Amino acid sequence: MEIDPEAPDPLYVQVQGALKARIRLGRHPVGKRLPSEPDLASEFGVARGTMRAALRGLTVDGILRRVPGRGTWVERIPE
Numbered sequence: 001m002e003i004d005p006e007a008p009d010p011l012y013v014q015v016q017g018a019l020k021a022r023i024r025l026g027r028h029p030v031g032k033r034l035p036s037e038p039d040l041a042s043e044f045g046v047a048r049g050t051m052r053a054a055l056r057g058l059t060v061d062g063i064l065r066r067v068p069g070r071g072t073w074v075e076r077i078p079e
Contacts, residue, residue, distance in 0.1 A: 003044050011046050015054035018044065020078040023063065034064070034072045 003014045022028050034040065034055075041051035055072055058064045065075045 003046060011050045012053040012057065015044050015046060015051060016057050019054065019058060020063065023074055023077055028074050030074050030076060032074055034074065036071070 003011060003018065005011065007014060009017075019028070023030075028034055035043070037051050037055065038048055040055075041048045044051065055064060055066065058078075059066050059072075061078070063074070063076060063078050064072050066072045
């Protein structure tokens with residue numbers, strides 16, 4: 001999924017969708033740590049705040065687990 005700044009959905013929602021797709025496809029398996037927030041932001045071409053909002057939403061949904069100072073892990077495969 002490509003991030004489109006002209007799309008009606010906010011960027012963080014688009015990033016959430018792309019990350020969910022990657023998790024479903026096994027690119028980011030359950031139990032594995034994600035790349036750092038700045039690395040993901042650079043990869044998706046979004047600001048770090050946008051990436052933080054996307055990760056926060058996925059954490060609230062129970063898909064990710066964030067440990068301050070340590071990283072972010074995949075907790076479960078999204079529906």
